[in-house]
Amino acid sequence: MMLGIKSVAAVILGLVLIAIGAARHAFDPGYLAHLSGSACFLIGLLASLAVALVGVGWRFDIRSRTALTRRGIRELARGTAVRELPAPAQRLVLLVGFACVLAGALGNHAAARITQLPAEFTAPSPSSYCLPRSARPAEPAPEPPPPAEPPGCALIKRAYQLGYAKSLGACAPRPAAAPVIAAAPREVCTRRQLDEPFLHYGARRVAGAAEVTAVDPVIAAERRVADLGAHIDFLDGLLADIRHAITGSPHAAHHLWIALPDPHPGSLGDAVVGAPRCAQRFADLPLWPAWRPADRALVVEHVLGQLLFATRFGTTASCNDYVIHWDAPADACARLAAAPARFLAGQGALASVRAVLDRRRRQIELAALAERRGIRPPAAPPPASAIVSLACLVVDPSGDGIATGRTVTLDGEALALRELRVREVRGAGDGPIDVYVALATLLAGRAVAPLRAAPPALPPGDDFPLIRADQLVDLDPFAGARAPLSRAELVEVYPFEAHLRGFVEAFRRRYLAQRGRL
């Protein structure tokens, strides 16, 4: 017996499709009963289309040239008789199979979504058209809050309820003030109206761009010409502002010269992958690391990071605005005061300082342009002394630890120059506290000493170790209680976070108020 391969394929394919449909609950009576008319129509349409598409390649009317026999699949000679399903029967089998799969895949919801698709495509977009406000049901007015009860009224009310008081007096219930509902400002829609012809909308846009709708066209043209003239007059500033934006010139420049060796001399790894960025270096600073005597520069860098960039203490300064010049000469500030431009150029700092000053000058020019055009000018930039600062920290055995300040002039701008000469930088014991105070003095201009009364002395004895350790919370090393820092067993449990937070926050309140960014 020989069966035509097309018939066999049609039957197998049909059975597989029917099985898939059955697995997708296509024959579930409840599901079929609730299938909507549009879903049924869609299933029938798509199944017919699928069969028609398959039929192009299948060619139902042509008999199979290969047959399935007991010995396998064989090529047939022309005119060999073979059992074959009629072409309509093959179509029907495939149609039923496709319909089953589609019935499992396409439910009422999918059919509804497909039906609505053309309407969704042609619906006006809110970004292009002025749509009428949707008629939303009025929201119920919020319930008035209960009247605030003055303190101590609970007892008086209770006494009144029990008859011990004749009146509630000031505790009598008062009506709460009616809530004030602010009227939302109504937005004027300038997009295309739903019934507006396209040409009218186009003309309105063109007229709006040329400002000829609100005023006399002649006046508008004159204004245009004046505006253009103002832009040409300030062209230099406009182009410079764009250049600053594109090249990413700094928004502030704060240079600090430190007369200590660079704690991170370039390594081979840095040469290959680049030195870590400032923000990365100060991202996760330990609170109170242990230092070796040779770590003087690391101590200074750590303290600087805690004061300015540690995020755990709140708002930080911008890391990219600061440049530390290690290995600075001991007379850096004197040379800076004598010849600012030459010294800054020699240290590679002149370009960034000039870029900031130029950026500020351009912003002032743009404000003048805005004033001339009669529009609201942008906020005035901070003074030059707030966005550029120069400071020197020198370790000098004869240093007095007192910060001195003076002003240097560069390109006509007065810049603050501060110098502090400290006797030593120590990492052991309470040495870092001195560094904190010194750097805070140098940067913020004055020592930041939190006021805190000394706690009462503990009674003698070594009992109650936990409470005695808790006394450390009251002993602020920045306020003078430094003795515990020389005891290793206390340093391990010292509440540095609390004390450092108090000092750094106080410092930043003072320091950040003096600084700004463009």
Place this chain on the structure above:
Amino acid sequence: MTPATARFAARLATWLRARVVAVGSARGVARVSALAIALVFALVFSLAFLLWAGPARADRASRAAYVARVLAAVRTLGPSGRDRLERAIYAGARARCRADTGWPAAACLIDVARGACSAGDTDCADAADVVATNLRGVTAFVDDQTRVRLIRSGGDYRAALAAELHRRYAVLAAELAIEGGAPEAAAVDTLCAERDRKVHACEPGNAACIPSLPWSRCVAALVWFVGGTL
């Protein structure tokens, strides 16, 4: 030089000469050199380790031992004893330790804790140390808003505060469980000594966030929770 000393010196010289001859071969020299280098390295590393970790390790061990002691004391007291001690110290601190800075002074609390326990009762004294420290840590665990809410609720403020503190201590204990480590006293000490290395920025009123804590308050809270519930 006495004859006996001369004889000893001659014998030592003979012995050394024999050893030198024995190791005179290249193989012997290499073996002795390797042994000497290894000994020197071992000596240097041991000294360095002792210098670096010796004192710190001793401090940690003594702290952990004290934590284990107070933990045992809190467990020994039992629920009623703990409640009685807590009430006594709370009342004593309220009566005698008026605090202008937000928490009672440590010196005053030591006096109160001494008065709450009879002489020689070390378990009571150890537990009182925990209770008094927890009393100083109330403001660190429960923010002002929550405390005002508890006062306004009109019930027993002390009980309400204790319940609120218990919830916060449980969050801290969850941190301890996540960090893991045994024995528990050493784990408590390690967690509390190292916890502040991470940033704990809490929004006001967020009961699920425990802010930065001093070691003493962290230990006292954990000991009170672990000793009282686990």
